Amino acid sequence: MQKIKISRKEFITSTSFAGSGLMLGFLLPGIKAFAQTTNEPCEFFKPNAFLKIDTKGSITIYVARQEMGQGVNTSLPMIVADEMDADWRKVKTEIAPFGSLPEGSHDTGGSQSVLTDFTSLRKAGAVAKTMLIAAAAKLWNTTPDKCAADAGEVVNTVNMQRIAYGDLVCEAAKLEVPKEVTLKSPKDFKLIGKEQRKNNLKDILTGKTKYGIDLKIPGMLYASVERCLVPGGTLVSVDDSEAMKLPGVVKVVTYKGTGAPMHVRDGVAVVAKNIWTAMKARKLLKIKWDEGTKNKQNTTALFQQMVARSQQKPTIEKFKKGDISKFATTPSNSIAAVYKAPFLAHATMEPINFIASVKDGVCEVWGGLQLPDWTVNELVKQCGLKKENIKVNLALMGGGFGRRLHFEFAIEAVKISQLVNAPVKLINNRTDDIRFDNFRPANVHRLQASWDAKGTLQTWYHHVLSTSIAVMTDGPDTKNMAENLGGADSDFYYDVPNVTTGYSHVDFNINRGWLRSVEICMNSFPIECFIDEVARKLKKDPLAYRLSLLDGRPMFMTDEGPGAMKQYPQRIANVLKLAAEKIGYSKPRKKNHFIGVATHSFIFAKSYAAHAIEIEMLGPKKFRIVKVVGAIDCGIVVNPDGLRNQMEGGIAFALQQALKGEITVVNSRVVQDGFNGFELLRYSEMPPVEIYTIESEEEPGGVGEVGLPTVAPALCNALAAAGARSRTLPIRNEGFEWV
Amino acid sequence: MMMFDIQFYSIFLQIFFMASYQLNINNQQYKAEAEPDTPLLWILREWLDLTGTKFGCGVNTCGACNVLMNGRTVRSCQVQVRSCTGINITTIEGLSADGSHPVQRAWEEMSVPQCGYCQPGQMLALTGLLNQNKQPTDEQIDAVMSQQLCRCGTYHRIEKAVKRAIELSNQ
Ligand code: FES
Ligand code: FES
Numbered sequence: 001m002q003k004i005k006i007s008r009k010e011f012i013t014s015t016s017f018a019g020s021g022l023m024l025g026f027l028l029p030g031i032k033a034f035a036q037t038t039n040e041p042c043e044f045f046k047p048n049a050f051l052k053i054d055t056k057g058s059i060t061i062y063v064a065r066q067e068m069g070q071g072v073n074t075s076l077p078m079i080v081a082d083e084m085d086a087d088w089r090k091v092k093t094e095i096a097p098f099g100s101l102p103e104g105s106h107d108t109g110g111s112q113s114v115l116t117d118f119t120s121l122r123k124a125g126a127v128a129k130t131m132l133i134a135a136a137a138k139l140w141n142t143t144p145d146k147c148a149a150d151a152g153e154v155v156n157t158v159n160m161q162r163i164a165y166g167d168l169v170c171e172a173a174k175l176e177v178p179k180e181v182t183l184k185s186p187k188d189f190k191l192i193g194k195e196q197r198k199n200n201l202k203d204i205l206t207g208k209t210k211y212g213i214d215l216k217i218p219g220m221l222y223a224s225v226e227r228c229l230v231p232g233g234t235l236v237s238v239d240d241s242e243a244m245k246l247p248g249v250v251k252v253v254t255y256k257g258t259g260a261p262m263h264v265r266d267g268v269a270v271v272a273k274n275i276w277t278a279m280k281a282r283k284l285l286k287i288k289w290d291e292g293t294k295n296k297q298n299t300t301a302l303f304q305q306m307v308a309r310s311q312q313k314p315t316i317e318k319f320k321k322g323d324i325s326k327f328a329t330t331p332s333n334s335i336a337a338v339y340k341a342p343f344l345a346h347a348t349m350e351p352i353n354f355i356a357s358v359k360d361g362v363c364e365v366w367g368g369l370q371l372p373d374w375t376v377n378e379l380v381k382q383c384g385l386k387k388e389n390i391k392v393n394l395a396l397m398g399g400g401f402g403r404r405l406h407f408e409f410a411i412e413a414v415k416i417s418q419l420v421n422a423p424v425k426l427i428n429n430r431t432d433d434i435r436f437d438n439f440r441p442a443n444v445h446r447l448q449a450s451w452d453a454k455g456t457l458q459t460w461y462h463h464v465l466s467t468s469i470a471v472m473t474d475g476p477d478t479k480n481m482a483e484n485l486g487g488a489d490s491d492f493y494y495d496v497p498n499v500t501t502g503y504s505h506v507d508f509n510i511n512r513g514w515l516r517s518v519e520i521c522m523n524s525f526p527i528e529c530f531i532d533e534v535a536r537k538l539k540k541d542p543l544a545y546r547l548s549l550l551d552g553r554p555m556f557m558t559d560e561g562p563g564a565m566k567q568y569p570q571r572i573a574n575v576l577k578l579a580a581e582k583i584g585y586s587k588p589r590k591k592n593h594f595i596g597v598a599t600h601s602f603i604f605a606k607s608y609a610a611h612a613i614e615i616e617m618l619g620p621k622k623f624r625i626v627k628v629v630g631a632i633d634c635g636i637v638v639n640p641d642g643l644r645n646q647m648e649g650g651i652a653f654a655l656q657q658a659l660k661g662e663i664t665v666v667n668s669r670v671v672q673d674g675f676n677g678f679e680l681l682r683y684s685e686m687p688p689v690e691i692y693t694i695e696s697e698e699e700p701g702g703v704g705e706v707g708l709p710t711v712a713p714a715l716c717n718a719l720a721a722a723g724a725r726s727r728t729l730p731i732r733n734e735g736f737e738w739v
Numbered sequence: 740m741m742m743f744d745i746q747f748y749s750i751f752l753q754i755f756f757m758a759s760y761q762l763n764i765n766n767q768q769y770k771a772e773a774e775p776d777t778p779l780l781w782i783l784r785e786w787l788d789l790t791g792t793k794f795g796c797g798v799n800t801c802g803a804c805n806v807l808m809n810g811r812t813v814r815s816c817q818v819q820v821r822s823c824t825g826i827n828i829t830t831i832e833g834l835s836a837d838g839s840h841p842v843q844r845a846w847e848e849m850s851v852p853q854c855g856y857c858q859p860g861q862m863l864a865l866t867g868l869l870n871q872n873k874q875p876t877d878e879q880i881d882a883v884m885s886q887q888l889c890r891c892g893t894y895h896r897i898e899k900a901v902k903r904a905i906e907l908s909n910q
Contacts, residue, residue, distance in 0.1 A: 068854055069853035069854025069855070070853070198852060201850065201852065202838050202847070204852045204855035204858055205838050205843045205846050205847055205852070205858065206791070206834075206835070206836060206843065207789075207790070207791020207792070207830065207832045207834075207859050208791065208832070209791075209855055210790065213793075213794065214790035216788065247757065248774075274773075274777075274781065274785055275781060275785055276774070276785075277774070348854075348890055349795050349801070349803060349854065349856040349857045349889070349891075350856045351796075396854075397854065398793070398855070398856030398857075399853075399854045399890050399891060400854075401890075429796075429797055430795070430797060645850065645896070648895045649891045649893060650892070651892065652889075652892025652894055653890075653891075674796060675796055675800040675888060676800055680888045680890060681892065681894070682885045682888070682894075683881065683894045683898070684884075684885040686892075
């Protein structure tokens with residue numbers, strides 16, 4: 001199955017599909033190959049690809065989704081372990097080897113891991129438990145219904161005899177894997193819903209954790225790559241005479257860039273015996289680039305172009321309900337506004353790096369890849385390799401946020417290894433990491449709303465404009481260029497009778513990519529600010545006004561057919577109410593203190609979150625954030641500690657974007673070249689935060705991205721309450737200061 | 740600029756040669772053959788396989804590479820190997836191998852890390868501060884910890900862990 005990920009929606013669909021394949025897969029005979037193959041000598045019991053128990057009772061759970069800080073190597077094993085009634089202290093985790101599971105099983109993105117795998121992982125645990133119970137029953141000459149599992153042991157419920165899982169391993173391994181198993185009732189969950197610290201916490205704290213960048217392969221060389229600063233620029237010539245003089249430099253190699261999906265640039269790689277020499281020698285290269293004709297672009301002009309374009313009809317109509325043109329709009333019964341947000345970088349703390357070893361057409365790679373199957377397919381196409389000759393070793397990531405959904409670095413590393421005929425570790429320095437990122441698209445929104453004489457909202461118009469990711473990954477003819485999810489599509493959640501939303505792509509020659517929350521962040525900002533503007537114009541309280549358009553509104557489907565998703569306005573209202581209550585929205589406020597709120601649904605992750613932010617104004621455009629309260633409804637919570645960590649970190653991530661994060665381009669060159677230009681949030685800037693969760697028995701939703709979208713609008717709404725609205729992010733560009 | 744770099748390096752090469760350095764790291768003796776200007780960061784990571792010390796930027800902007808030199812926090816990307824002899828170097832691996840150092844314990848209690856990549860640097864930044872001052876003020880803590888970047892945004896927990904580490908260190 002070839003995966004060309006185009007839109008988020010598509011991506012999610014294909015991921016979920018892979019997930020359901022996996023769910024069936026482990027019960028299918030074909031998958032047995034990945035389960036136990038031998039009983040002799042009896043050392044372990046491995047009923048499926050997800051877990052193994054050894055004779056000492058120690059349990060290894062293989063995690064297919066990849067850990068990048070979001071906590072899957074704790075939350076996913078918790079699901080398996082709970083269902084098998086394991087003793088959590090005996091559980092360790094390993095990365096499930098690539099190739100041991102159906103294609104797509106390792107895809108990690110869109111906050112989908114828990115959501116997609118919940119049932120299949122529970123089944124995997126239940127299979128093990130069922131077999132262990134059957135083994136005990138056999139041993140005791142009784143029937144399985146007279147036995148129960150409890151904390152790593154099977155109990156004979158008649159005579160209360162107990163036997164440890166480890167002692168049942170040999171017996172269980174002989175049994176047939178059951179075709180059907182019964183799952184626990186959620187009220188019997190023992191691990192799910194209980195705080196668990198990260199599985200690899202101790203290793204992290206003692207420096208033992210190996211991330212991709214820490215791996216070493218025998219005979220490995222190091223590469224540092226010079227790329228043209230202008231996307232699409234081509235290499236004319238390189239003089240490497242000075243670079244080659246440095247002791248330790250092995251070779252300077254060049255390769256051609258590629259087009260869609262990953263747009264690898266022409267590169268000149270210095271390959272050396274150590275990374276320091278490679279980095280030093282790179283500075284000695286004398287390179288001539290042909291920048292091509294698209295070398296004069298800049299982001300200031302792009303925004304002007306987008307704003308101008310926003311006044312015209314959208315290229316694509318995304319959602320239409322009623323007819324906005326039937327309602328007479330006058331200046332006194334309507335408002336309109338334009339919002340802007342910039343390109344953004346991922347800036348994972350672990351700079352992009354990758355190891356490739358190609359010899360005689362046989363290729364092995366090591367590193368973090370959020371979409372390894374797609375990567376392999378592209379390596380086949382772009383590097384002349386055979387699929388069966390590619391071995392992927394997945395590695396822990398020092399931050400992901402969508403950066404490693406892209407994999408241009410893997411193609412580069414493989415090409416370099418092919419050229420030097422040796423294993424090579426490519427390491428981007430921080431400047432490379434920022435400049436050659438795949439940036440969250442720049443976006444502009446035009447919104448218009450109007451109301452009747454009673455002040456009831458009658459029309460809502462939203463034109464989204466961005467530099468589409470799909471146009472980059474898929475080419476200009478893509479059917480999936482629109483980036484409207486998050487309320488600018490059929491998922492629009494406020495109850496308004498006449499709605500039109502649309503999309504226009506505005507081209508810009510720069511690599512774009514998925515960055516944590518992508519278009520849901522892009523669209524929640526204008527929507528949640530604009531609804532606030534409408535309320536204020538109508539002299540209504542912004543919280544009560546939102547609730548009047550949400551509360552009591554029944555669930556609706558976004559579409560018809562298989563792609564349809566459920567939208568729950570009530571859950572959107574509930575998280576909003578919780579955040580507002582916890583920040584003390586209805587209580588008297590101190591002088592110069594203001595509160596802003598925002599809410600949303602992260603629809604394809606089946607989670608809902610709202611934020612309420614209290615600020616103190618210290619000057620006309622100077623403020624201090626007093627407190628941020630986040631509220632989330634993600635159905636059943638697997639690991640409350642992990643959930644809170646994601647939500648807290650989400651606030652930091654989103655505040656960086658609201659306050660100061662941006663990538664600008666001048667003469668087709670990215671201006672920011674490190675953490676000095678693309679500034680992250682700092683310790684002293686982190687406000688007090690509180691996270692609250694709605695108790696729920698709904699199916700579990702994703703949490704990795706859900707904590708971001710409502711932070712920026714809540715902040716800007718607080719500023720608006722103080723009379724200083726910003727419709728542009730980051731707000732630093734509008735002259736705001738914070739302490 | 741380019742011309743300057745080239746001249747700089749060719750002069751550099753004539754003055755310095757590959758040499759052998761004796762380093763005291765985590766109370767063990769290590770030997771590294773390297774160019775004198777090689778940053779300690781890469782010596783630790785690539786020569787000695789002490790990969791707990793992280794590369795985040797290489798240019799003094801993130802603190803992922805922190806180590807202790809005679810007890811003080813130093814950014815290992817900013818010191819050349821030739822100036823590291825005769826100094827007691829402590830990396831995260833040597834703070835305590837079992838995680839029993841008060842700072843590590845505090846980090847564990849508060850369940851701080853997400854990806855964890857920045858955390859060795861965070862912990863060593865605080866350790867260096869506490870080595871000098873067991874009861875730092877909030878301002879002093881802010882001044883040090885605000886130089887440490889965490890992209891996952893674990894600052895809220897770091898703050899709690901800092902407070903807890905101070906308690907534990909003073910017990
Ligand atoms: S790697 Fe040394 S400060 Fe960033
Ligand atoms: S925990 Fe990931 S960068 Fe700090």
